[in-house]
Amino acid sequence: MARHxxxxxxxxxxxxxxxxxxxxxxxxxxxxxxLHEVLAATGLKAGEIGFTCSGSSDYLAGRAFSFxxxxxxxxxxxxxxxxxxxxxxxxxxxxxxxxxxTGEADTALVYSYGKSSPGSVRDVLTRQLDPYYVAPLxxxxxxxxxxxxxxxxxxGETDEAALAAVGARSRDAAVANPHAQLRGPVxxxxxxxxxxxxxxxxxxxxxxxxxxxxxxxxxxxLCERPAWITGIDHRIEAHSLGLRDLTDSPSTRLAAxxxxxxxxxxxxxxxxxxxxxxxxxxxxxxxLADDVAVNPSGGALAANPMMAAGLxxxxxxxxxxxxxxxxxxxAHATSGPCLQQNLVAVLxxxxx
Amino acid sequence: MSKEPVAIxxxxxTKHVAARHxxxxxxxxxxxxxxxxxxxxxxxxxxDAVVIGKAxxxxxxxxxxxxxxxxxxxxxxxxxxxxxxxxxxGGSTALVASNLVxxxxxxxxxxxxxEKQSESNAMWGLSLPVPFQQPLLAGAGGFFAxxxxxxxxxxxxxxxxxxxxxxxxxxxxxxxxxxxLHEHDITxxxxxxxxxxxxxxxxxxxxxxxxxACAMILTDRAGAAxxxxxxxxxxxxxxxxxxxxxxGKDFVSPQAGKDCAxxxxxxxxxxxxxxxxxxxxxxxxxxxxxxMWLENLGFAAxxxxxxxxEAGVTELDGDLPVNPSGGVLSTNPIGASGMIRFAEAAxxxxxxxxxxxxxDARRAMGHAYGGGAQFFAMWLVGAEEPTx
Numbered sequence: 113m114a115r116h117x118x119x120x121x122x123x124x125x126x127x128x129x130x131x132x133x134x135x136x137x138x139x140x141x142x143x144x145x146x147l148h149e150v151l152a153a154t155g156l157k158a159g160e161i162g163f164t165c166s167g168s169s170d171y172l173a174g175r176a177f178s179f180x181x182x183x184x185x186x187x188x189x190x191x192x193x194x195x196x197x198x199x200x201x202x203x204x205x206x207x208x209x210x211x212x213x214t215g216e217a218d219t220a221l222v223y224s225y226g227k228s229s230p231g232s233v234r235d236v237l238t239r240q241l242d243p244y245y246v247a248p249l250x251x252x253x254x255x256x257x258x259x260x261x262x263x264x265x266x267x268g269e270t271d272e273a274a275l276a277a278v279g280a281r282s283r284d285a286a287v288a289n290p291h292a293q294l295r296g297p298v299x300x301x302x303x304x305x306x307x308x309x310x311x312x313x314x315x316x317x318x319x320x321x322x323x324x325x326x327x328x329x330x331x332x333x334l335c336e337r338p339a340w341i342t343g344i345d346h347r348i349e350a351h352s353l354g355l356r357d358l359t360d361s362p363s364t365r366l367a368a369x370x371x372x373x374x375x376x377x378x379x380x381x382x383x384x385x386x387x388x389x390x391x392x393x394x395x396x397x398x399x400l401a402d403d404v405a406v407n408p409s410g411g412a413l414a415a416n417p418m419m420a421a422g423l424x425x426x427x428x429x430x431x432x433x434x435x436x437x438x439x440x441x442x443a444h445a446t447s448g449p450c451l452q453q454n455l456v457a458v459l460x461x462x463x464x
Numbered sequence: 465m466s467k468e469p470v471a472i473x474x475x476x477x478t479k480h481v482a483a484r485h486x487x488x489x490x491x492x493x494x495x496x497x498x499x500x501x502x503x504x505x506x507x508x509x510x511x512d513a514v515v516i517g518k519a520x521x522x523x524x525x526x527x528x529x530x531x532x533x534x535x536x537x538x539x540x541x542x543x544x545x546x547x548x549x550x551x552x553x554g555g556s557t558a559l560v561a562s563n564l565v566x567x568x569x570x571x572x573x574x575x576x577x578x579e580k581q582s583e584s585n586a587m588w589g590l591s592l593p594v595p596f597q598q599p600l601l602a603g604a605g606g607f608f609a610x611x612x613x614x615x616x617x618x619x620x621x622x623x624x625x626x627x628x629x630x631x632x633x634x635x636x637x638x639x640x641x642x643x644x645l646h647e648h649d650i651t652x653x654x655x656x657x658x659x660x661x662x663x664x665x666x667x668x669x670x671x672x673x674x675x676x677a678c679a680m681i682l683t684d685r686a687g688a689a690x691x692x693x694x695x696x697x698x699x700x701x702x703x704x705x706x707x708x709x710x711x712g713k714d715f716v717s718p719q720a721g722k723d724c725a726x727x728x729x730x731x732x733x734x735x736x737x738x739x740x741x742x743x744x745x746x747x748x749x750x751x752x753x754x755x756m757w758l759e760n761l762g763f764a765a766x767x768x769x770x771x772x773x774e775a776g777v778t779e780l781d782g783d784l785p786v787n788p789s790g791g792v793l794s795t796n797p798i799g800a801s802g803m804i805r806f807a808e809a810a811x812x813x814x815x816x817x818x819x820x821x822x823x824d825a826r827r828a829m830g831h832a833y834g835g836g837a838q839f840f841a842m843w844l845v846g847a848e849e850p851t852x
Binding site for chain 2: 169175176179180190192195206210214215237243244247345348350366448
């Protein structure tokens, strides 16, 4: 430890049930119960939290400044110290971690949410591509992931059977996760875009996640087994797919080096791999041994609420440490087409 | 625990205009970033991380544009964060970048905020009503005009004060080569004769819609020691948020703004802001917000802000110059507007503000707000390294 000035731990994690549709719920109504649950786990009230940070996307909400409404779910009165990233909540957690490192806060509430159900998320995600040269062609997220999967198959690093096994293993693991959207044996299904079949792709759904961070002895008071963030880093790659080797993820590897992943073995890896082929890429970049429990929660193939799925990986890894099921875990979040941007965190329990 | 002192050693802006047809979004942001690097006499390789901000993605029609902009900002292989806190985002973005240095996570950080409003239509970008919620009332002016009127009723301010602010800021903008509006023939009479848009807000008392970007290089004490030009130092910075609408909300003087300013003054050791601060870059998109924020930020007692404006205190040669750059009233690339306030405050204490320099400015404040006057971001910068 002591890579950074302050010890900071995940002391609580909560998430919604992830559902294909939540037509009857506003975003505030989705967020509030999860915030209440995560705060209740620590005994803290909103007014006692030092810093609050959230992640979401206006394009999913279909309106500008959508997060201004969700802030109502926090109960920001009297006024709070608060910020927002237009990114997955994992990056909101990073901003909060930095804030605690400055000494200006001892605790942080981090949350993120996304409703993909109102629109076609495949179409919506094309809007995050280069707006002049690529987005006008509307290449969707599944098609881009299929390019990556085919590149992997072409190098001999995987085949369709191995990809299918990733999907099957994820959804089997999700049986033990009451929040997951797809659980148990799910048919591999037809090709969506060759070589990816339905079972290689994430479900489209709505969901929320929230985490409480705390520093030092306060973390020990709030949580029996704090999940210490002993390293966290994130890196971005070039946007254009033509500039990248899609069979590798150098940004994940670089972030992992800076987070200290390779300094000792990990027993758990929660990877934000929305497509089965991306798990293959990430396993290689992180150098995971065969005995590492990869996505024991079921991962993004069992539930992939946009903007929350990365934060859930950190929360799930922390929850395993809270339960005593893991000593040293790696958590990963991704953003952008074909793993363009990646965040890696190392979470450790106290030796006992 | 001690924080690393944070220094601003590079500042770059684009010339703000209604439409930059000659550059892409990537070209626009790169222009500002390259100017900030040149100012600091650093290269892309000296930058450890990039923090970028802008207002809603709908303004350009690009979802999470930081992904596409990674290459243009030299961020490949580096950490890149994207902040979005509505109109306060430019300020919040600078504060997130500042925290990276203060926490000693990174030593030198590029922060940038932009808006290329000509790519789309900001009016419609803000007008996407969803069920069970009031739509924004024909742009931001429709939302804020009732609160201005409430201020006038509450304080008894004469209805001439708004035009004085606009006349001042537009004249100040003539001294700022980067400002969007350069109205060389501006007169107070012209402002007062301009059409009424949202009573009591006249056309000439509103901000323009601009394309533009602003960038800063933030670094630690060692980086500042290597800087070829004087650094501005961060003496205090804070963000505060409150809900959009609730019973008891004071739209004229929101509590979050008061709390945010109080936190900044505490950090900077300021007890009398009116005397101890030499220049203020304040987020004034509609002219009446100058007297309103003078009170909210503690420069004037409640009900007295308009008297400072009327007495000329906030003029460039007054004893508390407000918006020497011309402010948001003269330049408004929304997502960048907050960062421009922060950067202009830093220019003042570096003594680099050229024609709109406030003589001997030692401490200056940058201020931004957003949403329904609910998100606040502020910093106070000084010419000297902070002592605490």
